[in-house]
Amino acid sequence: MRPTATAAFLVAALCLAGCTSSSGIDGLTPSSETTSSIPRPNQGVPGAQAMASAIETAAEDAPDAPDAVVEDEIVSVAETRASPQAQLSEEALSVAALIQPERPEKASRAISKLTVTRHRFRDAKPINFGKVTPKSYAVHGVDVSRWQGEIDWVKLRSQGANFAYIKATDGGDHLDPMFRKNWRGAHAAGLKRGAYHFFYWCRVASEQADWFIRNVPKVEGALPPVIDVEYNGESKCKRRLSRATVLEKMTVFMDRLEAHYGQRPVIYTAPDFYRDNLKGAFPNHPFWLRAVAQHPSKVYPGRKWVFWQYSGSGLSHGVKGKIDLNVFHGNAAEWRRWASGQSLTASAD
Numbered sequence: 001m002r003p004t005a006t007a008a009f010l011v012a013a014l015c016l017a018g019c020t021s022s023s024g025i026d027g028l029t030p031s032s033e034t035t036s037s038i039p040r041p042n043q044g045v046p047g048a049q050a051m052a053s054a055i056e057t058a059a060e061d062a063p064d065a066p067d068a069v070v071e072d073e074i075v076s077v078a079e080t081r082a083s084p085q086a087q088l089s090e091e092a093l094s095v096a097a098l099i100q101p102e103r104p105e106k107a108s109r110a111i112s113k114l115t116v117t118r119h120r121f122r123d124a125k126p127i128n129f130g131k132v133t134p135k136s137y138a139v140h141g142v143d144v145s146r147w148q149g150e151i152d153w154v155k156l157r158s159q160g161a162n163f164a165y166i167k168a169t170d171g172g173d174h175l176d177p178m179f180r181k182n183w184r185g186a187h188a189a190g191l192k193r194g195a196y197h198f199f200y201w202c203r204v205a206s207e208q209a210d211w212f213i214r215n216v217p218k219v220e221g222a223l224p225p226v227i228d229v230e231y232n233g234e235s236k237c238k239r240r241l242s243r244a245t246v247l248e249k250m251t252v253f254m255d256r257l258e259a260h261y262g263q264r265p266v267i268y269t270a271p272d273f274y275r276d277n278l279k280g281a282f283p284n285h286p287f288w289l290r291a292v293a294q295h296p297s298k299v300y301p302g303r304k305w306v307f308w309q310y311s312g313s314g315l316s317h318g319v320k321g322k323i324d325l326n327v328f329h330g331n332a333a334e335w336r337r338w339a340s341g342q343s344l345t346a347s348a349d
Contacts, residue, residue, distance in 0.1 A: 112190060113190050113191065113192050113221070113339075114192070114335075114336045114339060114340070115190070116138060116139055116162055116332040116335060116336075117157070117158070117160050117162060118160055119140035119159065119160030119161075120159045120160050120316070120317075121140065121159060121160060121314050121315065121316050121325055122314070122315040122316070123311050123313055123314055123315065123325070124313040124314075124315055124322060125311070125313040127292065127293060127310075127311070129294065129295050129310070130294075130295065132295050132297075132349075134308070134310045134311075134325070134327050137308075137327035137328065137329070137330075138328075138330075138331050138332045138335070139162050139163070139327065139328035139330070139331075139332060139335040140160050140161065140162060140325065140326065140327050140328075141161055141162050141163035141164060141165070141191075141192075141307075141325075141326050141327075141328065142156065142161050142163075142164050142165075142314070142316075142323050142324060142325060142326065143164065143165040143166070143167070143196070143309070143324045143326060144164060144165075144166055144167065144178075144182055144319075144323065144324070145166075145167030145176055145178065146167065146176050146177050146178040147321075148178075148319050148320075148321065148323055149178075149319075149320055149321070150320075151182060151185060151318060151319055152317075152318035152319070153182075153185040153186055153188065153189035153191065153318065154189045154318070155316075155317045155318030156189070156191075156316060156317070156318035156319060157189040157190050157191055157318075158317075158318075159316045159317050159318060161191055161316070161318075162191065162192065162328075162335070163191055163192040163193070163194070163223060163326075163328070163339070164182075164186045164191045164192075164193050164194075165193075165194045165195070165196050165223070165226055165288075165326075166179060166182045166183055166186060166193060166194070166195050166196070167179060167195075167196060167198070168183075168195035168196060168197060168212060168215055168216050169195075169197045169198070169208075169211055169212045169215055169216070170197070170198040170200065171198070171199075171200035171203045171208060171211070172200070172203045172204070172207040172208050172210075172211045173211065175215050179195070179215070183195070183217075192221075192222075192223055192339050193222060193223060194222055194223030194224060194225065194226060194266075195212075195216040195222075195225055195226070196225070196226035196227070196228050196268065197212045197225070197226065197227055197228060197253075198228045198232075199227055199228060199229050199249075199250070199253065200235065200237060201235075201237055201239060201241055201246070201249070202235075202236075202237035202239060205248075205249040205250070205252035205253040206252055206253075206256060208253055209252070209253045209256035209257055210256070212225065212257065213256070213257070213260050218260065218261055222261075223266075223339065224261070224263035224264060224265055224266050224286070225257050225261055225263065225265050225266070226265060226266045226267075226268050226288060227250065227253055227254060227257075227265050227266075227267055227268065228268045228269075229246075229250060229267065229268070229269050229273060229277075229278070230268075230269055230270045230272075230273045230290075231270075231272060231273050243276065243277050246277045247277070247281055247282075250267075250282075253265075254267075254285070263341070264284075264285060264286065265285065266285070266286045266287070266288050266306065266307070267282060267285050267286070267287050267288065268287075268288040268289075268290070268307075268309075269287070269288075269289065269290065270290045271290070271291070271299050271300070274289075274300060274303075279303075283304075286305075286306040286307075287300075287303060287304065287305045287306060287307075288305070288306060288307035288308075288309065288326070289303065289305045289307070289308055289309065290309045291308060291309070291310065292309070292310060292311055292312060295308075296308050296348075297348055297349055300348075301348070302348055303348055304347055304348050305329055305347075305348065306328065306329050306338070307326050307327070307328060307329065308326060308327050308329065309324055309325070309326045310325055310326065310327060311324065311325040312324050329347060
Protein backbone atom coordinates (compact mmCIF):
# COMPACT_ATOMS: atom_id res chain seq x y z
CA MET A 1 0.00 0.00 0.00
CA ARG A 2 0.99 3.63 -0.43
CA PRO A 3 1.81 5.55 2.83
CA THR A 4 -1.24 7.81 2.49
CA ALA A 5 -3.59 4.85 2.15
CA THR A 6 -1.95 3.12 5.11
CA ALA A 7 -2.36 6.20 7.29
CA ALA A 8 -6.00 6.48 6.36
CA PHE A 9 -6.54 2.81 7.16
CA LEU A 10 -4.89 3.23 10.59
CA VAL A 11 -7.04 6.26 11.43
CA ALA A 12 -10.17 4.38 10.45
CA ALA A 13 -9.12 1.38 12.52
CA LEU A 14 -8.45 3.57 15.57
CA CYS A 15 -11.87 5.21 15.23
CA LEU A 16 -13.55 1.84 14.96
CA ALA A 17 -11.73 0.56 18.02
CA GLY A 18 -12.72 3.66 19.98
CA CYS A 19 -16.38 3.22 19.10
CA THR A 20 -16.48 -0.42 20.18
CA SER A 21 -14.31 -0.11 23.27
CA SER A 22 -15.82 -0.70 26.71
CA SER A 23 -14.46 2.68 27.85
CA GLY A 24 -15.13 6.17 26.54
CA ILE A 25 -18.53 6.91 24.97
CA ASP A 26 -19.72 3.34 24.54
CA GLY A 27 -23.22 4.48 25.56
CA LEU A 28 -23.59 6.00 22.09
CA THR A 29 -23.29 2.59 20.41
CA PRO A 30 -26.57 2.06 18.51
CA SER A 31 -26.78 -1.61 19.41
CA SER A 32 -27.15 -0.89 23.14
CA GLU A 33 -29.22 2.29 23.19
CA THR A 34 -32.98 2.70 23.38
CA THR A 35 -33.76 5.16 20.61
CA SER A 36 -37.46 5.69 21.25
CA SER A 37 -39.87 6.01 24.16
CA ILE A 38 -41.01 2.40 23.63
CA PRO A 39 -39.03 0.01 25.87
CA ARG A 40 -37.21 -2.93 24.35
CA PRO A 41 -38.73 -6.39 24.91
CA ASN A 42 -38.26 -7.71 28.46
CA GLN A 43 -37.17 -4.29 29.65
CA GLY A 44 -40.29 -2.73 31.15
CA VAL A 45 -40.43 0.84 32.37
CA PRO A 46 -42.33 1.38 35.63
CA GLY A 47 -45.36 3.64 35.47
CA ALA A 48 -45.28 7.07 37.04
CA GLN A 49 -47.76 6.06 39.74
CA ALA A 50 -45.70 3.03 40.71
CA MET A 51 -42.55 5.15 40.82
CA ALA A 52 -44.24 7.76 43.00
CA SER A 53 -45.47 5.02 45.33
CA ALA A 54 -41.99 3.54 45.60
CA ILE A 55 -40.47 6.92 46.33
CA GLU A 56 -43.19 7.62 48.90
CA THR A 57 -42.39 4.34 50.63
CA ALA A 58 -38.71 5.27 50.69
CA ALA A 59 -39.57 8.66 52.17
CA GLU A 60 -41.51 7.01 54.96
CA ASP A 61 -38.56 4.75 55.69
CA ALA A 62 -36.48 7.92 56.06
CA PRO A 63 -39.14 10.08 57.75
CA ASP A 64 -37.00 13.17 58.25
CA ALA A 65 -36.69 13.74 54.50
CA PRO A 66 -38.81 16.78 53.46
CA ASP A 67 -41.64 16.50 50.96
CA ALA A 68 -39.68 18.69 48.56
CA VAL A 69 -36.95 16.08 48.35
CA VAL A 70 -39.47 13.38 47.47
CA GLU A 71 -41.02 15.58 44.80
CA ASP A 72 -37.60 16.28 43.31
CA GLU A 73 -36.95 12.55 43.16
CA ILE A 74 -40.23 11.97 41.34
CA VAL A 75 -39.31 14.62 38.78
CA SER A 76 -35.86 13.10 38.44
CA VAL A 77 -37.29 9.64 37.75
CA ALA A 78 -39.79 11.04 35.29
CA GLU A 79 -37.02 12.84 33.42
CA THR A 80 -34.99 9.64 33.35
CA ARG A 81 -37.88 7.84 31.72
CA ALA A 82 -38.62 10.60 29.21
CA SER A 83 -35.11 11.11 27.85
CA PRO A 84 -33.20 8.33 26.02
CA GLN A 85 -29.98 10.15 26.89
CA ALA A 86 -30.61 9.36 30.57
CA GLN A 87 -29.31 5.84 29.98
CA LEU A 88 -25.89 7.22 29.04
CA SER A 89 -22.99 7.71 31.40
CA GLU A 90 -22.04 11.21 32.57
CA GLU A 91 -19.00 11.18 30.30
CA ALA A 92 -21.13 10.14 27.34
CA LEU A 93 -23.66 12.90 28.09
CA SER A 94 -20.96 15.55 28.11
CA VAL A 95 -19.80 14.41 24.68
CA ALA A 96 -23.34 13.96 23.35
CA ALA A 97 -24.20 17.51 24.42
CA LEU A 98 -21.66 18.77 21.89
CA ILE A 99 -23.35 16.78 19.14
CA GLN A 100 -27.06 17.30 19.93
CA PRO A 101 -28.55 20.12 22.05
CA GLU A 102 -30.65 19.03 25.00
CA ARG A 103 -34.39 19.02 24.35
CA PRO A 104 -36.46 20.88 26.95
CA GLU A 105 -38.53 18.63 29.18
CA LYS A 106 -42.28 19.05 29.37
CA ALA A 107 -43.57 20.92 32.43
CA SER A 108 -44.75 18.70 35.26
CA ARG A 109 -48.51 18.23 35.43
CA ALA A 110 -48.49 17.62 39.17
CA ILE A 111 -50.45 20.12 41.26
CA SER A 112 -48.42 21.76 44.00
CA LYS A 113 -49.55 20.83 47.50
CA LEU A 114 -50.01 24.51 48.34
CA THR A 115 -51.90 25.40 45.16
CA VAL A 116 -55.52 26.09 46.11
CA THR A 117 -58.08 24.67 43.70
CA ARG A 118 -61.72 25.73 43.73
CA HIS A 119 -64.07 23.12 45.12
CA ARG A 120 -66.65 21.39 42.94
CA PHE A 121 -68.19 19.21 45.63
CA ARG A 122 -71.90 18.55 45.86
CA ASP A 123 -73.99 17.59 48.87
CA ALA A 124 -76.61 14.88 48.97
CA LYS A 125 -78.30 16.77 51.82
CA PRO A 126 -77.61 20.47 51.25
CA ILE A 127 -78.14 22.81 54.19
CA ASN A 128 -78.99 26.51 54.21
CA PHE A 129 -76.32 27.87 56.55
CA GLY A 130 -77.49 31.44 56.19
CA LYS A 131 -75.22 34.37 55.47
CA VAL A 132 -71.87 32.61 55.94
CA THR A 133 -71.81 29.35 53.99
CA PRO A 134 -69.02 26.86 53.27
CA LYS A 135 -68.71 28.48 49.84
CA SER A 136 -67.53 31.62 51.62
CA TYR A 137 -64.22 29.88 52.38
CA ALA A 138 -61.45 29.47 49.85
CA VAL A 139 -59.86 26.21 50.98
CA HIS A 140 -61.86 22.98 51.03
CA GLY A 141 -60.79 19.47 51.94
CA VAL A 142 -61.98 16.03 52.98
CA ASP A 143 -61.54 13.41 55.67
CA VAL A 144 -61.62 9.73 54.77
CA SER A 145 -61.42 6.23 56.19
CA ARG A 146 -61.90 2.66 55.03
CA TRP A 147 -65.58 3.39 54.39
CA GLN A 148 -64.76 5.41 51.28
CA GLY A 149 -63.18 2.32 49.70
CA GLU A 150 -60.87 2.84 46.73
CA ILE A 151 -60.28 6.54 46.12
CA ASP A 152 -59.11 8.15 42.89
CA TRP A 153 -56.98 10.79 44.58
CA VAL A 154 -56.06 12.60 41.37
CA LYS A 155 -59.74 13.13 40.53
CA LEU A 156 -60.52 14.11 44.10
CA ARG A 157 -57.70 16.68 44.01
CA SER A 158 -59.04 18.11 40.74
CA GLN A 159 -62.47 18.51 42.36
CA GLY A 160 -61.04 20.91 44.95
CA ALA A 161 -59.73 18.68 47.73
CA ASN A 162 -56.79 20.76 48.90
CA PHE A 163 -56.20 18.70 52.02
CA ALA A 164 -57.17 15.32 53.42
CA TYR A 165 -57.26 14.03 56.95
CA ILE A 166 -56.94 10.25 56.82
CA LYS A 167 -58.16 7.80 59.46
CA ALA A 168 -55.13 6.02 60.89
CA THR A 169 -55.87 4.37 64.23
CA ASP A 170 -58.50 3.57 66.87
CA GLY A 171 -57.74 2.89 70.50
CA GLY A 172 -54.56 0.96 71.12
CA ASP A 173 -54.66 -1.88 68.60
CA HIS A 174 -56.64 -1.00 65.47
CA LEU A 175 -55.17 0.32 62.22
CA ASP A 176 -57.50 1.45 59.45
CA PRO A 177 -56.84 -1.07 56.64
CA MET A 178 -56.84 1.69 54.00
CA PHE A 179 -54.57 4.09 55.88
CA ARG A 180 -51.26 3.34 54.18
CA LYS A 181 -52.76 3.32 50.70
CA ASN A 182 -54.67 6.56 51.31
CA TRP A 183 -51.61 8.16 52.91
CA ARG A 184 -49.51 7.49 49.83
CA GLY A 185 -52.27 8.26 47.34
CA ALA A 186 -53.11 11.66 48.80
CA HIS A 187 -49.46 12.67 48.78
CA ALA A 188 -48.86 11.51 45.20
CA ALA A 189 -51.92 13.47 44.00
CA GLY A 190 -50.69 16.72 45.56
CA LEU A 191 -52.89 17.04 48.66
CA LYS A 192 -51.65 18.21 52.02
CA ARG A 193 -52.31 15.22 54.26
CA GLY A 194 -52.68 14.53 57.93
CA ALA A 195 -53.70 11.54 60.05
CA TYR A 196 -56.31 11.23 62.78
CA HIS A 197 -56.85 8.92 65.73
CA PHE A 198 -60.24 7.92 67.12
CA PHE A 199 -59.85 8.04 70.90
CA TYR A 200 -61.19 5.21 73.10
CA TRP A 201 -62.17 6.22 76.60
CA CYS A 202 -61.64 2.75 78.10
CA ARG A 203 -58.03 2.51 76.90
CA VAL A 204 -54.91 3.97 78.48
CA ALA A 205 -54.06 7.29 76.82
CA SER A 206 -50.30 6.69 76.61
CA GLU A 207 -50.86 3.31 74.92
CA GLN A 208 -53.08 4.96 72.32
CA ALA A 209 -50.44 7.60 71.65
CA ASP A 210 -47.76 4.95 71.21
CA TRP A 211 -49.99 3.02 68.81
CA PHE A 212 -50.57 6.12 66.67
CA ILE A 213 -46.86 6.96 66.62
CA ARG A 214 -46.02 3.39 65.66
CA ASN A 215 -48.28 3.55 62.59
CA VAL A 216 -48.15 7.15 61.36
CA PRO A 217 -44.85 8.25 59.80
CA LYS A 218 -43.16 11.43 60.94
CA VAL A 219 -42.97 13.17 57.58
CA GLU A 220 -41.88 16.73 56.89
CA GLY A 221 -44.76 18.71 55.43
CA ALA A 222 -47.59 16.64 56.89
CA LEU A 223 -50.45 18.40 58.64
CA PRO A 224 -50.60 18.23 62.45
CA PRO A 225 -52.04 14.99 63.87
CA VAL A 226 -55.66 14.96 65.01
CA ILE A 227 -57.31 13.47 68.10
CA ASP A 228 -60.96 12.65 67.40
CA VAL A 229 -62.92 12.92 70.66
CA GLU A 230 -66.64 12.21 70.68
CA TYR A 231 -69.23 9.84 72.09
CA ASN A 232 -69.38 6.51 70.33
CA GLY A 233 -72.69 4.72 70.73
CA GLU A 234 -71.33 1.61 68.98
CA SER A 235 -68.44 1.14 71.39
CA LYS A 236 -68.50 -1.58 74.04
CA CYS A 237 -67.18 1.05 76.43
CA LYS A 238 -70.29 2.71 77.80
CA ARG A 239 -68.61 4.67 80.58
CA ARG A 240 -69.08 8.41 80.73
CA LEU A 241 -65.98 9.82 82.34
CA SER A 242 -65.86 13.03 84.33
CA ARG A 243 -64.76 16.18 82.55
CA ALA A 244 -61.56 16.24 84.60
CA THR A 245 -60.67 12.67 83.58
CA VAL A 246 -61.44 13.38 79.93
CA LEU A 247 -59.17 16.41 79.89
CA GLU A 248 -56.42 14.51 81.70
CA LYS A 249 -56.46 11.61 79.23
CA MET A 250 -56.50 13.99 76.25
CA THR A 251 -53.57 15.93 77.67
CA VAL A 252 -51.48 12.77 78.06
CA PHE A 253 -52.22 11.71 74.49
CA MET A 254 -51.66 15.12 72.90
CA ASP A 255 -48.48 15.90 74.82
CA ARG A 256 -46.92 12.64 73.67
CA LEU A 257 -47.83 13.31 70.03
CA GLU A 258 -46.58 16.88 70.19
CA ALA A 259 -43.24 15.73 71.62
CA HIS A 260 -42.84 13.18 68.81
CA TYR A 261 -44.10 15.07 65.76
CA GLY A 262 -43.14 18.59 66.84
CA GLN A 263 -46.68 19.81 66.04
CA ARG A 264 -49.51 20.69 68.37
CA PRO A 265 -52.37 18.24 67.70
CA VAL A 266 -55.72 19.39 66.35
CA ILE A 267 -58.83 18.50 68.39
CA TYR A 268 -61.80 17.21 66.40
CA THR A 269 -65.11 17.06 68.23
CA ALA A 270 -68.90 17.11 67.95
CA PRO A 271 -71.45 19.39 69.65
CA ASP A 272 -72.63 17.11 72.48
CA PHE A 273 -69.15 16.02 73.52
CA TYR A 274 -67.90 19.61 73.34
CA ARG A 275 -70.74 20.86 75.51
CA ASP A 276 -70.06 18.26 78.22
CA ASN A 277 -66.27 18.30 78.25
CA LEU A 278 -64.43 20.86 76.14
CA LYS A 279 -66.16 24.21 76.52
CA GLY A 280 -63.46 26.64 77.62
CA ALA A 281 -60.73 23.93 77.60
CA PHE A 282 -57.50 23.85 75.58
CA PRO A 283 -57.52 27.49 74.44
CA ASN A 284 -54.11 27.09 72.79
CA HIS A 285 -54.96 24.06 70.67
CA PRO A 286 -56.42 24.26 67.16
CA PHE A 287 -59.97 22.93 66.90
CA TRP A 288 -61.77 21.11 64.11
CA LEU A 289 -65.51 21.40 64.69
CA ARG A 290 -68.36 19.31 63.34
CA ALA A 291 -71.40 21.46 62.57
CA VAL A 292 -73.62 20.08 59.81
CA ALA A 293 -76.76 22.11 60.48
CA GLN A 294 -75.49 25.55 61.55
CA HIS A 295 -72.34 27.63 61.33
CA PRO A 296 -69.77 26.83 64.09
CA SER A 297 -70.21 30.28 65.58
CA LYS A 298 -73.75 29.29 66.54
CA VAL A 299 -72.98 25.74 67.69
CA TYR A 300 -69.73 26.54 69.54
CA PRO A 301 -70.09 30.21 70.56
CA GLY A 302 -66.78 31.86 71.34
CA ARG A 303 -64.63 28.91 70.27
CA LYS A 304 -61.84 29.66 67.82
CA TRP A 305 -61.47 27.07 65.09
CA VAL A 306 -59.22 26.10 62.19
CA PHE A 307 -61.36 23.47 60.41
CA TRP A 308 -65.11 23.16 60.03
CA GLN A 309 -66.67 19.84 59.00
CA TYR A 310 -69.86 21.02 57.37
CA SER A 311 -71.16 17.85 55.74
CA GLY A 312 -71.12 14.10 56.13
CA SER A 313 -73.00 13.58 52.87
CA GLY A 314 -70.64 15.07 50.32
CA LEU A 315 -70.43 13.83 46.75
CA SER A 316 -67.40 14.06 44.49
CA HIS A 317 -65.79 12.48 41.47
CA GLY A 318 -63.09 10.12 42.62
CA VAL A 319 -65.12 8.64 45.49
CA LYS A 320 -67.98 6.16 45.40
CA GLY A 321 -70.63 7.07 47.90
CA LYS A 322 -70.54 9.89 50.43
CA ILE A 323 -67.58 11.71 51.91
CA ASP A 324 -67.06 14.23 54.74
CA LEU A 325 -66.47 17.81 53.55
CA ASN A 326 -64.50 20.48 55.40
CA VAL A 327 -63.24 24.03 55.06
CA PHE A 328 -60.20 25.81 56.42
CA HIS A 329 -60.83 29.00 58.37
CA GLY A 330 -58.88 31.50 56.31
CA ASN A 331 -57.98 32.63 52.82
CA ALA A 332 -55.50 30.99 50.46
CA ALA A 333 -52.51 32.92 51.80
CA GLU A 334 -53.39 32.05 55.40
CA TRP A 335 -53.78 28.40 54.41
CA ARG A 336 -50.31 28.34 52.87
CA ARG A 337 -48.84 29.82 56.03
CA TRP A 338 -50.65 27.41 58.33
CA ALA A 339 -50.00 24.35 56.19
CA SER A 340 -46.32 25.28 56.07
CA GLY A 341 -46.14 25.18 59.86
CA GLN A 342 -46.38 28.92 60.52
CA SER A 343 -48.63 30.27 63.23
CA LEU A 344 -52.20 31.32 62.54
CA THR A 345 -54.54 33.30 64.76
CA ALA A 346 -57.79 31.37 64.61
CA SER A 347 -61.14 33.09 64.83
CA ALA A 348 -64.57 32.10 66.09
CA ASP A 349 -66.40 33.96 63.30
